[in-house]
Each structure stands twice: as C-alpha cells, then as structure tokens.
Amino acid sequence: MKKLGDPLIALSVVACSVVLLLALTFALQGNPFDRPSRTLRAEFPDITGIQQSSLVKYSGAIAGNVHSIRMLTPEERNASPHPENTVEIILAINNNVPALNEGLTASVASDTLLSDKFVLIAGGDPKAAALANNAVIGSITPVTFDAILRDLAGAMAKLREIFGSAQGGALDGIMPKVEKLLGDLNTTVTQAQGLIGNGNGLIQNANTMVDSGDGLIDNAGQLVASGRSLIDTNKNAIDKMIAQLSAAADSLDDLAQRTNKLVKDNEGNVSSSLKDAKVTLSELKAAAISARVLADSLRARPQQLLWGPGHPPKPTSN
C-alpha cells in the first residue's frame, strides 16, 4: 500500500504544481500557442523605461509586446532621415489586432507617473495601404521629465552666459539707464499711490452709501415685519370681510341680473307707454298753444267772455 501511495501522492502534487505553473505562465505571457506573426519596427532617440516584453498598446488597448531592442549602428544612423534616433525596437503585434494601415506613429508612454512604460502606437489612415510585415513606423520623441529638466538646464546655461557677458563692461552703459528707469518708476509709484488714495476715498463713500442702504433695508424689513404681524393679527377679520365682500358682490350680481330681466320683460310695455305719452304730450302742446292764444286774445279783448270771440286769430307755430 505504501509503495502505491507514495508515487500517487507525489505525482499528484507534482501534477498540480505543473498545472498551476502553466496557468501562471499563461496568465503572464499569454497563449503560448498563439504567437504573434506580425512585427513592426520603430526607431527612437530614447526608450528609457522600455525593455524586452514591455507592452505595446494600440490606441490604449493591448496589442502585443516588445520583441527585441537593438542599437543602431553609426552607418544606419547616417543613412537614416532621422539621425537623432539611436535605438530600434521590434514590436510583436498580436494576431487578434486588425490590419494596421500606414500613418501609424509610435511613442513611449505610461498610464501614470509610477506605471511601467509601454509603447503606444496610434493613428493610421484607414484608407491608406496596410502596413507590410516588419515595416518601419514613425516615432514621436517622448517628452519625459528628464528631457524637460535637460532643456531647463540648457536655458539656465544660456541665461548664465547672457548675465556673464553683461558683467564685462557693457554694464557701465546700462547702469545710468537703469537709474533713470528707477526714477521714472518712483514717480509712477507715487502717482499710483495718489490714485490709490482717491480710490480709497471712493471706496469709503461707497461704504457709507452701502451703510445707509443697509439702514433703509433694515427699516423696510421692519415695515414688512410689522405688516406681516398686522396681517397675522387680523387675519380672521380680514378673511371674514373678504367673505362678506364676496357675498355682497354675489348679491349685487343677482340684483343686476334681476333688474336686467325686469327691463327686458317690460320693454314692450314701456315702449307703448312712451308712444302714448308722446301723443299725449303732443296733444298737451297743442292744448297749451290754444290756451296761450286764448289767453292772449282775452288779454287783448276781455269782453270776449261776454260777447264771443268773433273771428279768432289763427294759431302760430310758437
């Protein structure tokens, strides 16, 4: 039993470890049976941070890894249109990446300041021809912190040169001008101080006005508060009054409707009465004229009461 048990246990453990090792290898290296069949080449002046098997990303997506890195010979650099490039890297492109077209550019990039560097390829015109295997693509010189520092150091050196040359004699002619400039600057500063004083007065006035406005606003606030208090105190009475006014308005409306109806109902009678009244008035007018004529006639000849009118005069239109 022991002779059978030991091999079984040992082989099981070894088999498990082999499986785990293969799984880890597969995870870190990718599918060993799906080797990249395409390569691209890119030349750089500086590939700090890039090493063999560094990632290659196409527009941010993983597209392969760095297959190898090679220094360019002086002859190759002289023959190249970009002699500043010193290193050539060969990029192995995964098989699942679609055909890459001309116009691609490669650069050295990283996700964050602390992240590993990778080769980022981007661009490419979809209407252009597909890149051949092992084609050379353009490269963008990476702008690194070190490069910025180097440029800064160069600028500082030039500044130092300028100041160094200024110290030797040329400074004598400059000094009077500098003194005159300082005098003008002093005058300007004095004027600016006066201007600043005026500005301060203006600001103080504005502050006073703002203070007055604050008082006004406070009074208005108190008035509003008083009004609100008054309304709150007499709210019930006001509500009652509004309700009564509403009821009175309803009553007036009802009265107007009734009056209107009454007028409509008696409109015919009133009209006939008016016509009768008009006739009566015409008759009364005629009677009044006759009475006036009679009165005139009697005033002229009172004896008519006894002797008759004779030939009465014709009535006038007045």
Add this chain to the structure above:
Amino acid sequence: MRDWFTLNAQVLYWLLVAPFRGVPVRLGPVFEQMVRIGVQAVPMTALTSLSIGITLAMQGAHELTRMGAASFVPDLVAMTILRELGPLLVGVVVIGRSGSAVTAELGTMKVSEEIEALEVMAIDPMRYLVLPRFVAMLVMLPALTVFGNYIGMAGGWAICHFSLDMETASYIRRLVESSHPMDLYSGMVKSVVFAWLIITISCVYGLGVKGGAEGVGRATTNSVVVSILTMLIADACLTAIFFFGES
C-alpha cells in the same frame, strides 16, 4: 568543497550517464523521498507563504496609501513573491525541515556504519541514498515554490480585498499586468538552483559526519547554516544575472 564537487560529479553520473548503461534511477525511493521532502512540507510552506503575502500587503498598503498609491499593492506583492520571497522562503523552510533531516539521516547511517555496509555489499551509496533525495528535491522544491507563490498572492489578496476594498478582479488584473514572465521564470530557476545547493550540501555534510551522535548534531547545524548562506549568496548572484545583467 572537494567532497561537494565529488558528490556532484557522482550524482550527475548516476542521473545522466548510468541510465544509458542499463542502470536506471530507482523510482521507488525517489517517490518516497518526494513525499518526505516535498508533500509533507506543503502545510508549513503554505503557512509561511500566506504569512509573508499578508505581511507584504500590509506593509505595502501602509506606505503606499499615504502616497495615494494603494492600487500598487498587488504589484508589490506579485513582484516580491515571484522574484524573491517565494523561492527564498520555501527554500528556507525546506532547509530547516528536510535538509537537516537528510543530513541527520545520512550522518546517523554513517556513524552506525550502514554506509560502509552498503559499500561492502557493492551497493553504491550515491545511487542508493543520495540520488533519490537529489531527484526528489530537484522536483519538489520548484513544485513547492509554485504553491508558495499562489498562496502568498492569495495572502496579498486577502489584505487588498478586505482592508483596501479592492475588487478580486482588479487585484488579479493588476497582478497579471504588473508581472512579467521573467519574474516567474527567474523565481523558478532560482528554486531549482536552491534545490540543487540544499540537497548537495545536506548530503555532503551527512556523509562526512565523524564522531558519533555529537558529530551528527554538529553536521546538521553546519549543514543548515551553510545551506542558508549559500542560498542567499546564490540568490544575490542570480538576481544580478537576471535583472542587472543588461544594465
């Protein structure tokens, strides 16, 4: 040192040349030693690796969180375990548990004249005693290292998941993205080299015991000390070769 070279030459002969001359490696003792050296060391290796993974993640999280870089804890755990601590700690565990046992066992056989008895019976002690242990160690230490790597990274996951609220998928993704195949391969190569150093040193000290039980104890102590020191020196050399060779 001369004994060590002699033992290496004899072991390589019995392993690589003798099988082609009709003297195969005896597999029964090899499996027996694989169980004793490797399988029975799995729990101790697992516990050690888990502790180291957890400790690494906690230390890394403590410092990296202050810089707002807690997401780099998986990177730290993976790189450290795959490159260095995985093979190194498993090697230390195996030295303390199995290397010392081999030295003591062979030393006891030496002082009790069992090895001379084998030689009298025309049985080569190298083939009979050393070769199975050599093969078993060479197979089982890398296997234990693989287990240790996984368990150590699981310890790091425990801290990242439960303490830093990192998703399991994010942890695995960062682990895989931040590690290079070379990290794994270098660790595995180191474990093979360590296995070779540990077993040969243990056997040399075991077969060279003199002076009875006291000599066995002294040889065992020396075996452990020399194995650890040699392993650390070899680790430094291999690291220099793998990661500083091109710069």
